[in-house]
Amino acid sequence: MEDGSPHDHSDWDGVVLSARERARSQQTVMVERHGLSGDVQYHWSLDDARITWSRSGKTFLTGRLTMIGSVSLSQQTWLWAWANESLPSAVLGDIEQVRRFGEVNGFPVLPWPGFNYDPELVAEARMVAASVLDAEGLWADSTDDTQLHFAIHDLKPVPVAP
Template identity: 60%
Template sequence: MVSEHGLSGDVQYHWSMDDASIVWSRGGRDFLRGRITVIGSTDHAQQTWLWSWANDSLPQIVLGDITSVRRYGEEHDFPILVWPSFRAEQKPMAQARIIAADVLAAEGLWFEPGDEMDLHFAIHDLRRL
């Protein structure tokens, strides 16, 4: 996604939970837009992953079809997809993100680091502006 859409170098981006969007720009001009689904968050202090379907503080618009990931976990007996939260270790988080991206037919994944919490997005419907 990064190389195909030129998302390296002097690229800036802005995402919004108000309309579940992410926009990339260069030199002050927007050139790519996508839709985001928040798949989960990691809490630095607790060192836990929380699925977005278990996070009541998120607006409905950014949840997309995240419940399909939980259903997939139930149907295929994959506990980390069904547990609302789990210890934020690298391997389980990577598995959760990749499976979520596949189930959601995402074009890519995006990671937004924060001081206390990191957000993990699936990216959909990319289009050039």
């Protein structure tokens, strides 16, 4: 899946380091500010690009999702959401910005439709994507054979009913 383009590792490493620091900070703030630990349940929908969190059956937080990409565990491949024609348009959000960022800055891993699965490269790609998309956090979920990776935006607490 890789096209063999040279990869500027020193520039990429700097972008990844900055994105990693940002993601770590954003993730900590998101989890602490909104209480996303402990007995929290969640539900997400690709069709309307939404995620909700609940506790004891009561929804307390909603957000918008942008699908970043997915990993096929059986094929050991990563596929960017912008290259996945089966996804609803709502969940694509501004993911094209990530592809364009890669093209403009000479980071081939971002405009390649996919690449061979490497956990570290997937982590780097999703953190850089979250940074480019100015996400509030990252979320991942797994199905039988697929890992799904999302950026989270527009978090809004749900008022507690009296």
